[in-house]
Structures are given as C-alpha cells and as structure tokens.
Amino acid sequence: MVWRIYMHLTSAVFLSLGSFICGLSAFIMLFFQISYLIEWEFFFFNSSSLVMSLIFDWMSMIFSSFVLLISSMVLFYSGGYMEGDKSLNRFMYLVLAFVMSMMLVIMSPNLISILLGWDGLGLVSYALVIYYQNEKSANSGMLTVLSNRVGDVALLFSIALMMSLGGWNFIIYCGGMDDSFTLLLKGLVVMAAMTKSAQIPFSAWLPAAMAAPTPVSALVHSSTLVTAGVYLLIRFSPALSGSFVSSFLLIISCLTMFMAGLGANFEYDLKKIIALSTLSQLGVMMSILALGMPDLAFFHLLTHALFKALLFLCAGVIIHNVKDYQDIRHMGGLVKSMPLTAMCMTLSNLALCGMPFMAGFYSKDMILEMAFMSDVNKMAFLLYGLATGLTVCYTFRLIFYSMTGESNIGSLSAVSDSSSIMTSPMMVLSLGAVMGGSALSWLLFPESYMICLSPWLKSLTLMVSLAGGLIGYTLNIMNMNYSLKSLLSVSSVYFMGSMWFMPYLSSAMVSDFSLSIGKKIEQSLDKGWLEHLGGQGAYFMGSQSSGYVEISQSKALKTCLKTVVVWAIILLFMVI
Template sequence: MIWKVSMHLSSAVFLLFGSICCGAWSLLLMAQSVTFILEWDFCFLNSCSMVMSLIFDYVSLLFLSAVLLISSMVLFYSGDYMEGDKSFNRFMYLVLAFVGSMMLLILSPNLISILLGWDGLGLVSYVLVIYYHNEKSANSGMLTVLSNRVGDVAILLSIGLMLGLGGWNFIFHCVDMSDSSCLVMKGLITVAAMTKSAQIPFSAWLPAAMAAPTPVSALVHSSTLVTAGVYLLIRFSPALIESSVAIFLLFISCLTMFMAGLGANFEYDLKKIIALSTLSQLGVMMSILSLGFADLALFHLLTHALFKALLFMCAGVIIHNAKGYQDIRRMGGLAMSMPLTSACMVLSNLSLCGMPFMAGFYSKDTILEVAFMSSLNMVSFLLYVLATGLTVCYTARLVYYSMTGDFNMSSLSAVGDQSFVMTSPMMVLSLGAVMSGATLSWVLFPESYMICLSPFMKMLALLVSLVGGVIGYVLNFMNINYSLVSLSSLPYVGFMGSMWFLPHLSSFFLSSPALKIGDIAQKGFDKGWLEYLGGQGAYSAAGGLSSRLEVAQGKTLKILLKSLVVWAIVFLFIQI
C-alpha cells in the first residue's frame, strides 16, 4: 500500500510541476512571439536530411500543459480507484508510457518523429483497453488497434510522398502545399487524423474503448488519444485552407457530431454516453478546422479537455460506488447521497452544453457564431443546429436519470463522497471547467473576433440549446421514450441508437472478409509461393550450390596438389 500511494502521489506531483512550467513557458513565448526548434541530424537520403525535431512554441507548450495537468489529476485519482487492483504498478507504468507518447507527438514537427508518438499511442491504448483480460475487452481492443492502423498506414504513405518536398518537417512546407501537387498527401493526412479522432466511418472504436478502466477513459478521451488527430490537423491547417479536402472534412465532421448526438439519446451506458459526447465535440473541432479557424479549434480542444476529464472522473466515482454498475436506469437520486460528485458533474455538463460564462460557452459559442457567419451550405448548417440541440438533450436526459428522481440502487445505499483521493482532483478540474474558458480567451484572443450576425442568428445557439434541454428532460420525465420504443419503431431506434450500425459494419469488414483474405494470403503467399521463391527457396538453393561448390573445391584442391607434387618430382628428375 505504501508503494502504491507513493507512486501515484509522486507521479502526480511530478506531472503537475511539469504542467506549471510548460504553461508559464508558453505564456512567455506567446508574449515574445518566439518559437524554438531543436534538430538532431541522423543521415542524408537523396538530398533529404533525416532529423529528429522538437518544436517549442505556445501551441505545443499550452497543449502540453493541459495534458500534464489532466494526467497528474488522473494519476492521483487512480490511487483510490485502482487501489484493489493486483496489477497497479503495471497500470501506472502504462499510463506514464501513454503520457510520454503524447508528449512526443505534441513536440514533433517532423512527420517521421511524430510517427513514434503516433504508434506509441496506438500500442499503449490497445494494452490499456484489454487491461481487464475478458472477451469484451479483447474485442474492443482489436477493433481499436485495427481502426487506428489505417491511420498509421496513411502516415507512412504520406512520409513517402513528402520525400519530394525535400524534407519531413511539415511546419516549413504546409504553406507551399497546393492541391495540384499535394492533394493525395493532404488526403492521407486527413484520413490519418479522422481515424485517430474517430470520425465517420472510423467512429465505432471510440465507444468500444470504454472497456478500459475509467481513469484511462478520463485521460484518453479528453486530452490525449482522440485529440491527436485534431492536433495534427491544427499543425497542418495552412495546407487545408481553400483545399478540396477541407470541404470533404467539413461534411464528414458535421455528420459525425450529428450521429454521435443522436446515438447518445438512445444509450443507457453511462460511460458510452460520455464517449459519444466526446465524439460529438471532436466533430465540432474538425468542422471549424475545415473552415480555416485553427485557433478556435485549439481553444475548444483545451477547454473540452478540462471539463470532459472532470465528467469522466465523476462517472468513475459513481461507477466505483455502484460496484461496477454503468446503466443509468439503475441510478437516480444521487444528488442527495453524493452532493459533491453531483455538483461537479452538473458543472461539467453545463460547460459541455455551452451554458453562458462556463468554460465551454466561450469556445463552443464562438465556434458556432463563426461557423454561422462563414459560407456554410444548408446541410452543414442544419447538422450544426441539430447537433447543438441534441447535445443539451442527452445531457438533460443523463442528469434526469442519474442525479434526480428516485434512488434505484436498491441495497447499494452506502454511496457517498468519502474518498478524498478521488474528489480532490475533481475539485481542481472543476475550477478549470468554470474558469478556463475566460482565461484562455484572454490569452489566445487579445483581440476578439469581429462577428456580425442578425439577432435571430445570434440567439439561435441559445434557443436551440433551451429547446433541446426541455425536450430531453420532458421526454424522459413523462416516460414518453418508453412508449416510443415499440416493436413498430424498433428498427429505426436500433439504427439511431447503434451509431448507424457502424460497430456492426466495422466488425464485419474486420472479421469475415478481412480474416479470410488474410488466411488465404498467408497460406498461398506467406507459406506458399513466397516461401518457395523467397527465403526458404533461396536458402535451399544456396545450400545446394554451396555443398556442390564445397565438393568441387575439395576435389579441385586435391587434383592441384597432386599435379604440383608430380610436376615437382619430374622437374627434380630432369635437373638431376
């Protein structure tokens, strides 16, 4: 027990100190408009220098400060949540390895070095998803790792294509990438970011990754794994301006946030509801990136990381007290027995919905107003409006089922907020959920955006949020949702509640055809013709030739030696 406490406490203190240092350094670099780039040359290949690069500017350091802050809170929180786990040390090392991979990804402006952090995130996330060693975790981990491998292949292909630009430091080449010469490479980078940030059609792995422990979910689905794709596109944002790839990304991201918001209204698993809300907010970030506002995407990325980590921690406290129950229909009335956790959860939910003067309001409301002011088509505009209303709708539904109503935990009457180790990080992140929006807006936008909208468009986001909240609460309060789920409407409810059948389609394509083709390829090529004509064939051919050569060389040497002896005797006889 002493080792466990000292380990999670020392790790949390170390990461918190690093977060403070990175935050202070980012403010200093922002004030001086300075960027530092460190490079280590390894070799030259066809006039391209292969280097290991690190970039230190206000974007990377500010994001790194948020990641380290959330990581320190999650590690401290894990000291109580994972207290009874037999593999606590392994869990802590895996989380620290995950944070290290994310740090490498954030600080890398080089496409080759960024691949180390990119693959490290994928590998460690797979190990964390299968942490509990059951069939569900194994299936979820396989779906997660295979979906992310698509992005890894896209990064590898883009590395090969970027060779023609004379280097892999994309920071220096983004402005020069035109659609005529670099369209394929920009498409590959966008596909890689879509897989990591779970955009359609790669969305199925994000709710499936909820099989990991809740502290991992608080870290992975707030500021690290799922935001890696958004951060990569923030760095590549100059190449996406006025590109045909941006139009495709806008449509996909708007569709993703609508699909996630719709699916969350039919979900009853507490962690999956929060995961779908993460997916919806990732769609918001991707959509504003495609419109060319990378600074707003970074702003929402930072605020979302703080209040979403808090929301996952509150869910973890509830699940921990409920002895593993995650169905929100088995909860209810938690505001009376867990007032502190309920207050923190309501704070994070209000911030998620964009409640005025909460952290999410400053970033989300600005994104919506800038998007409405941009040249959006009607489909994207409607998806934005509907997704905003659905966010408040499923949030009100979640609050109704878990916080209010009757207590439905039957014999589990001893739930409470007694754990200081779990509640103290929540209090720290609650300050972030309330204050980070205003603070970051002052820091990132010393000159505010000039937004010109009509009064109706200005009030549209607030109006849609109010309507969505009323609908979400009334439908569940009056039990109308139960009457809607009848046998006649079951196919439609099943379609909307299962993320448009994306989990089934993903597992189908990954299981039946893919594995059969892989088995045929392994038997026909890897263990067939490639073995016969490749390694084993070359080995047997070389072995036969070498044995023949050995025999020939042995006989030839004997003949030569005998001939030399005979000629020597003849020469001596002639001399005599």
C-alpha cells in the first residue's frame, strides 16, 4: 500500500514540476519570439537526410505543459480510483508510457520522428483499452487498434511520397506544397489525422475506447490520443490552405460534430455521452482548421483539454460511488449527496456549452463567429448551428438525469465526496475550467480579432444554445424520450442513436471483410500454394534433387553403368 501511494504521488509531483517548467518556457518563448530546432542525423540516403528532430517553440511547450498538468492530475486521481487494483504499478507505467509517446508527437516536426510517438500512442492505447481483460474490452481494443492502423499506413505512404521533396521536416516544406503532386501527400496526412481524431468514417472506435479505466479516458479524450491528429494538422496547416483537401475536411468535420451531438442525445451510458461530446468538439477543431485558422483550433484544443479532463474525473467519482453503474438512469439527485462533485461537473458542463466567461466560451464563441463570418456554404452553416444547439441539449439532459432529477440510486450505494485523493485534482482542474479560457485568450491573442456580424448572426450562438438547453431539460422532465420513440419510427431513432450505424459497419469491415479475407488468403496462399511453391516446396524439391545427386555419385550407380556398358559391348560383338 505504501508503494502504491508513493507511486501516484511521485508521478504527480514530477509531472507537475515538468508542466510548470514547460509553461514558463512557453511564456518566455512567446514573449521573445524564439524557438529551437534540434536535429540528429542518422544517415544520408539518396539526397535525403534521415534525422531525429525536436522542436521547442511556444506552441509545443504550452501544449506539453497542459498534457503534463492533466497527466499529473490523472495519475494522482488514479491512486484513489484504482486503489484496489492488483496491477496498479503496471497501470501507472502504461499511463507514463502513453504520456511519453504524446510528448514525442508534440515535439517532432519530422514525419519519421513523429512516427515513434504516433505508433507508441496506438500501441499503449490498445494495452490500456484491454486493461480489464474481458470480451468487451478485447473487442473495443481490436476496433481501436485496427482503425488507427489505417492512419498509420497513410502516414507511412506520406513518408514515402515526401522523400521526393528532399526531407521529412514538414515545418520547412509545408509552405511549398501547392502543386498537384503534393495533393496526394496532403490527402494522406489528412487521412492519418482523421483516423487519430476519429472523424467520419473512423468515428466508431472513440466511444468503444471507453472500455478503458476512467482515468485513462480522462487523459486520452482530453489532451493526448484524440488530439494528436488535430495537432498534426495544426503543424501541417500552411500546406492545406486553399486546397481541395481542406474543403473535404470541412464537410466531414461538420458532419462529425452533428452526428456526435445527435447520438449523445439518445445515449444512456455516462462515459459514452462524454466521449461523443469529445467527438463533437474534435469536429469543431477540424472544421476551423479547414477554414484556415489553426491558431483558433489550437486555442480550443487547450481549453477543451481542461474542462473535458475535469468532466471525466467527475464521471469517474460518480461511477465509483453508484456501485460502478454507468447508466445515467441509475443515478439522479446527486447534487444533495455529492455537492462538491456536482459543482465541478456543472462547471465543466457549462464550459462545454460555452457559458459566457467560462473556459469554453472564449474559444468556442470565437470559432463560431469566425465561421459565420467566413465564406462557408449553407450546409456547413446549418450544421454549425445544429451541432451547437445539440451540445447544450445533451449537456442539460445529462445534468437532469445525473444531478437534479429523481434519485434512482441503489440502496447499498455509499454516495459521498469523502475521497480527497479523487476530489483534489478536480478542484485544480476546476480553476482551469473557469479561468483557463480568459488567461489563454490574453496570452495567445494580445490583438483581438476584428469580427463584423449582423445582430442576428451575433446573437445566433446564444439563441441556439438557450433553445438547446430548454429543449434538452424540458423534454427529459416530461420524460419525452419514450414518446419520441413512439412518435418517430424505431429505425430512425436507432439510426440517430447508433452513430449512423458506424459501429456496426466498422465491426463488419474488421471482422467480416478484413479478417475473412485474411483467413482466405491464409488458406489459399500460406497453407495452399505457398506450401508447394514456397519454403516447403523448395525444401521438398531440394531434398529430392539432393537424393538424385547422391545416387549419381554413389558406387552402386557407377558399377551399374559399367555393367550396362560391358553388356552393350558384348551384345555389339555378338551381332557383328
């Protein structure tokens, strides 16, 4: 027990110290406008240098600071959440390996060196998703790792294509990628980012990854794995501006945030609701990236990391207290018995909705106003408005079911805020959810954006949010979900609530398509033709040939040949 407390305390202290150092370095670099690029050259190949690169600028340092801060809070929280686990040390080491992989992704401006962290994230996330070692975790882990392998293959192809540019430092070459040849390269990089950040059609793995322990979900879905694709595109953004790829990315990301918001309104699993919320916010980041504003995407990336980590930690405390149920229908009335957790969860929910002067307001409101001011088509404009309303709708639905509604908690549940190990990190992140947005806006945007909108467009975000909150709360007070199911057809409700059948399509592609084709290839090639033409066939032919050679070199064959020759000569003389 002493070792376990020492483990989570030591990790939290060292990561917090690293977060402070990175944050201080970011302030200095931003103030003096300096950055450092470190390269180690391994070898020179075909006029291209294979180098390991690390970049230290204000963007990488401030993101590293946020990742280390959230990781330290999550590891400290894990000391209480995972207290009875027999493999706690293994869990801690896996989380630390996960953080190290993310740091490699953040610090690498080179496609080859970024691959180390990129694959490290995929491998360690698989190990964490299957941590509980049951069938559901195994299926979720397989879906996660196979979906992400598509992006890994796209990244490998982009490495092969980028060799023609003379190097793999995309920070240097991004500005010159404006011809048709690099369109394929940009498309591959965008595909890699889409798989990591779970955009359509790769969205199914993100809610499935909720099979991991809740502290892992807090880390993965706030600042690490799912944001790696967004961060890669932020670094790659000079190459994307004005290309066909950015238009494609805009419509896909808008559809993703609408689909996730719609699905969260029909979901009853607490962790999956928050996961779909993450998916919706990733769509917001990707869409503003496609519109050519990477600084706003980075701003929302940072603020979202603060309140989403807090939301997951609050969800973990609630699940821990209500006998490990995740169904929100088995909760309710928690504001009376868990006031501290209820306060923190309400703060994070309001920040997610874009409540004025909370962390999410500064980034989300600016993103929506810049999108409304830019030259977007009517489809994207409509999806932006609907997704914003749906976000507030499912948030107030969640507040009703878990916090303020009628209590449905089992009689044996010990519901309280007694664990200080779990509530202390929540208090720290609550400060970030309240003050993080304003502090970052003053730091990153000393000169404010000039936004010129008509009065109805300016007030559209607020009106849509108020309408969404009102609908979400009143419909659930009136218990309208079952009425909606009876009014609408069951198939349409099922379609909207199941992420447009994407989990089933992804599972079918993985199991019925990929694995069945793999089985047929194994039977026809590995266990079929290659048995005759491959290694086994070569061994058989070699054995047979060596037997013939051995016979040809033996004395018996020579004696036989001599006898045949003698008899042939005798027969010849007799004939003559």
